[in-house]
Ligand SMILES: [Ca+2]
C-alpha cells in the first residue's frame with residue numbers, strides 16, 4: 509500500500525502531462541520503461557495468424573426469470589459473472605471476446621470496463637489484457653424492450669504465453685441475479701458464490717434468435733494506403749520499399765497487438781525485428797495476433813514489394829494495454845519510409861530518423877483497390 513500511495517499520484521500527474529503534450533510526439537526516452545504489473549507472465553509465443561473466437565459453441569444465457577428458454581422478460585439490467593481459471597501449466601496473456609446481446613451489454617474484465625456488446629444479430633469483438641492465473645469477466649446485460657426476449661451470447665478466446673489458446677463460453681456455469689447489478693458487481697472482490705446459476709436460453713445454432721454475424725477482426729476504414737515518394741500518379745517503380753512505425757506509450761504497459769494488413773503486391777510484416785507474416789493479395793487483408801509486445805517501445809516494420817503499376821500497403825494495428833485500454837494505429841503519413849532496405853531495418857534499435865515520412869496514396873476505399881477488401885472475421 510505504501511508503494512501504491514507513493515506511485516499513484518505521480519502516475520496521475522504524469523498522465524496529465526502526457527495529455528497536455530502533443531499526443532503523437534515521442535514522449536519518453538528510449539530505455540525508459542513502465543513497470544509491468546504482472547512480470548511473472550512473459551509471453552514466449554511468436555506472432556501467429558489471427559484465430560477467430562467465433563460463436564459456434566456458445567450459449568445464450570439470462571437469469572431464468574422466465575422459465576421458458578428465449579421467453580419474454582421485463583425491461584431490466586442483470587449481472588452475469590464468470591471467473592476463468594488458467595490451467596496450472598499455462599499463463600494467460602490476452603483475450604479476444606466476441607459478444608452479442610439482446611438488447612445490449614457492457615463488458616468488464618477484472619473490474620475494468622472493456623467495451624459494449626453487439627446487438628442480437630451483430631456480434632462485437634473486444635480485446636483485453638489478462639492476469640496470469642485467473643480473470644473475472646463480468647457482464648451487465650440489458651433488456652431494453654418491454655416484454656421481449658433477453659440474453660447474452662459470448663465467447664472468450666484466451667491466448668496463453670506458450671502460444672496455445674483456450675476457449676470459454678457463456679453457459680450454465682455463469683453466476684447471475686434476478687435483480688439489478690449490485691454496486692461494484694464487476695469487481696473481483698465481490699463474492700458471487702451465493703448467486704444463482706445462469707439459465708441457458710438457447711445455443712448459437714438453436715435459439716429464438718437469428719445467428720448473429722461477427723464483425724471483421726478490425727476495420728480498414730480510417731486507414732490509408734501508403735508508399736514511398738516515388739509513387740506518382742498512381743504508379744510506382746518495381747521494387748521493394750521499407751516502412752516503420754514505433755509506438756511509444758510511456759505511462760501504459762503494452763501487452764498484445766492485433767494487426768490487419770494488405771499490400772499491392774507483397775508484404776512481410778515485422779514486430780521488434782521478428783517476422784510476423786507475409787502476404788500477396790490486395791483484394792484480401794491478413795490478420796495476426798502478436799502476444800509478446802514490449803511494455804513501452806514497439807516497432808512495426810514492413811518490407812513491401814511492387815511488381816508493377818499501382819503500389820501501396822495498408823494496415824490497422826490495435827494495441828492492447830495492461831490497464832484495459834486499446835489504441836488503434838493506422839498506416840498514415842506519420843510512418844517512416846525508405847527507398848532501400850538497409851541491413852537490420854526491421855530492428856527496434858534501427859535509427860530511422862533520417863527516413864522520409866511515408867506518402868499517403870489514399871484513404872481506404874481509394875481506387876484502384878476500392879473499399880471491399882476481404883477481411884477475416886473475429
Ligand atoms: Ca430484448
Ligand SMILES: [Ca+2]
Nearest residue numbers: 772816817818
Ligand atoms: Ca502493383
